[in-house]
């Protein structure tokens with residue numbers, strides 16, 4: 373491993389890279405990120421390259437300079453990773469986690485669903501909209517096969533007429549259709565898997581508002597078994613966020629897998645046990661994992677607000693109201709309404725109410 377300028381290279385420079393780098397730096401690791409934007413959350417705390425993630429202009433440099441490479445989003449084409457390794461002359465030697473093969477299975481949401489189905493992992497029925505000769509039983513969800521996030525690539529369709537009205541969209545882009553699941557709750561499980569270890573963080577309930585995750589807290593049920601099966605189905609190694617539906621009868625279905633730290637794991641920064649970011653770094657380095665155990669914790673996302681001013685006034689207000697709140701701010705260059713700008717963690721038995729209260733005060737201070 374000697375001879376490299378950096379220990380870990382991160383493909384993407386957003387908040388997930390930033391918080392992973394913070395965990396890595398604590399253990400003395402040198403980190404580099406690459407992102408199309410210059411002023412990123414990660415570039416404020418570590419060296420960064422500016423360049424596209426889907427072209428081979430700057431990307432191979434990461435593979436030349438870093439002993440190991442990992443992802444912070446799943447939108448980078450798997451082929452660009454494979455080719456960058458070859459250009460850097462390291463097709464055998466770079467520890468890229470997850471591998472580009474697992475990434476390839478995951479970044480096409482339709483292929484991801486088919487792989488889960490063929491491995492017997494319960495997940496919604498899915499159809500290629502091009503092959504669909506008969507109307508499916510409505511409602512269905514139309515999803516973009518590639519690149520969706522925060523609900524930006526999903527549409528709910530309730531009738532055959534509505535379905536027909538989407539045909540142009542479906543022909544212009546690659547979409548597929550998914551059976552609508554009448555779920556009771558949405559859950560998420562962080563899964564870690566190496567050649568020798570596999571395990572999960574606790575099962576969390578996630579509340580989504582306007583397609584963006586709003587609150588995360590312990591679900592009181594255990595969906596770890598099916599979450600692990602989902603990661604095994606896509607041949608995944610590393611850290612994964614698995615999103616699930618809980619149905620009325622208590623059964624689970626997997627919605628989707630993210631091959632990286634996940635918004636629903638941010639509570640682990642303050643829960644007293646290993647954080648998802650440290651676990652991620654340990655996996656990338658090939659070091660032993662820690663069994664995740666900690667206290668009941670709630671996370672509330674901080675989203676961009678119209679008329680927002682100085683975020684530090686928000687922090688002051690939140691801490692005055694809830695002194696035990698932990699505010700995390702990502703340092704994004706621009707605040708847009710609905711954009712994830714930071715989050716608040718509160719530990720303890722009344723954590724959900726306390727986190728909501730802290731957030732209300734944060735917003736009041738930020739927008740006053």
Ligand SMILES: Nc1ncnc2c1ncn2[C@@H]1O[C@H](COP(=O)(O)OP(=O)(O)OP(=O)(O)O)[C@@H](O)[C@H]1O
Pocket residue numbers: 496513515520521522523524525526550551552553554555558580583584585615627628
């Ligand atoms: N088959 C389904 N049945 C019912 N609701 C669904 C289904 N698929 C998705 N949804 C709803 O739409 C939301 C967004 O879907 P999905 O997670 O696939 O997209 P996304 O854009 O990747 O979202 P995110 O970035 O928030 O994870 C889900 O959290 C869920 O509320």
Ligand SMILES: [Mg+2]
Pocket residue numbers: 615627628
């Ligand atoms: Mg999702």
